[in-house]
Amino acid sequence: MDKLINKIKDSFTIQDLEILTGIKAHTIRIWEKRYELLNPTRLNRNVRTYNLSDLQKILNVSLLYKRGHKISKISKLSDNQIAEEAKVFALRDFSNTYEINSLIICMYTFDQKLFHEIYKQQSEKLTFRQIFTNTYIPLLNHLGLLWQTDSIKPVHEHFVSNLIYQKIALNIAKIPSNKKSNNPINVLFLPYGEIHELGLLFLNYYLKLVGQEVIYLGKSIPFDNLFYLNSQIKSITWITYFMIDKTKEEKDEFILSVSKLLEHTKNKCIIVGNIWEEYRKKNTNEQIIFKSKLEELVSVNEAKLSVI
Structure with a gap:
């Protein structure tokens, strides 16, 4: 200093x-x-x-x-x-x-x-x-x-x-390419209008580092694109990350869209961000997982992901 x-x-x-x-x-x-x-x-x-x-x-x-x-x-x-x-x-x-x-x-x-x-x-x-x-x-x-x-x-x-x-x-460039596996593919995205992607990009790095298969879509992805990807890939773990708060209406709309995305599948969606605390407490959908912090997904000292 x-x-x-x-x-x-x-x-x-x-x-x-x-x-x-x-x-x-x-x-x-x-x-x-x-x-x-x-x-x-x-x-x-x-x-x-x-x-x-x-x-x-x-x-x-x-x-x-x-x-x-x-x-x-x-x-x-x-x-x-x-x-x-x-x-x-x-x-x-x-x-x-x-x-x-x-x-x-x-x-x-x-x-x-x-x-x-x-x-x-x-x-x-x-x-x-x-x-x-x-x-x-x-x-x-x-x-x-x-x-x-x-x-x-x-x-x-x-x-x-x-x-x-x-x-x-x-x-990320230092990590060797991972071999395909039978595990769910992690699809990382930010919804339309969300532009703060550094946390999600780091998760992309971390998942690749520990041998997970990742599709990184990045920021501001419309839901119709996610539904298309859903029709192309059988087993997906969706992961998204929020830094900035949303209105209750925006949150309700997002959760409704995620629920529809998960219908008739065995897929899961991990939603990261402390803005979802009230929704986490009331959540009854086992396919939706709320995490308050990115740190809850990342093990600093051991090469493993705690929720996948």
Whole structure:
């Protein structure tokens, strides 16, 4: 986190800082008043804005604070000392929070070099499965929330998403082709209108890695195309992944379409995403399986898929 921030102007509200750090806005205001921790620009009496340096500092502060450091002691450190303390802590405990915070700064500053440096450092200690599960998935969860709250521009999300996409594609290319088997073919898709496909693409990598047969359809697939594929392949495990919330009407329509897709077959559909929690509780269709997180499908340490 001691990287120099590129001169790309951007500003953040206190609500943005709350979302990015997990520290309540009320607490941040108290820290400002009591410890002069940040120096926001005041647009008027009630509105403050924060720059990238403020974001970098509060991310480091939140890392130390959540690990037991008292805010009264943190506030006495200089910005450079706070950054160094966060770095030392991360290196000692190899906390993925440090990498996630670094990637958030990387995203806002469009720093490709920093992204690749973080990946190289992690690759020396972790498998790609571990990097994605422990760092990229939490980051993607952040992006989903930031997207919904207009805390990031599309250009930010596209920048970091495409860098992660490149790493997934690179690792997929290293996997030898799998032999055909009698097991169900995993068909991975995102429904029409859903465009956040990185989680699904990683699952494509993971399934191939553990020897599963996969057809990857990608994003925004109309259901009539799925019905056509259903007529061509006898045994299918459908898998889809949601990052962004939908209205109740949209969810009901999707579940109805999935139910029709599964009718008169022995196929199953795995729906991943925490937006489906209420549906999971009420689900009576044994062919539909709800998973809250992608991590529930992926074993980081052993080569197996927990539900297939």
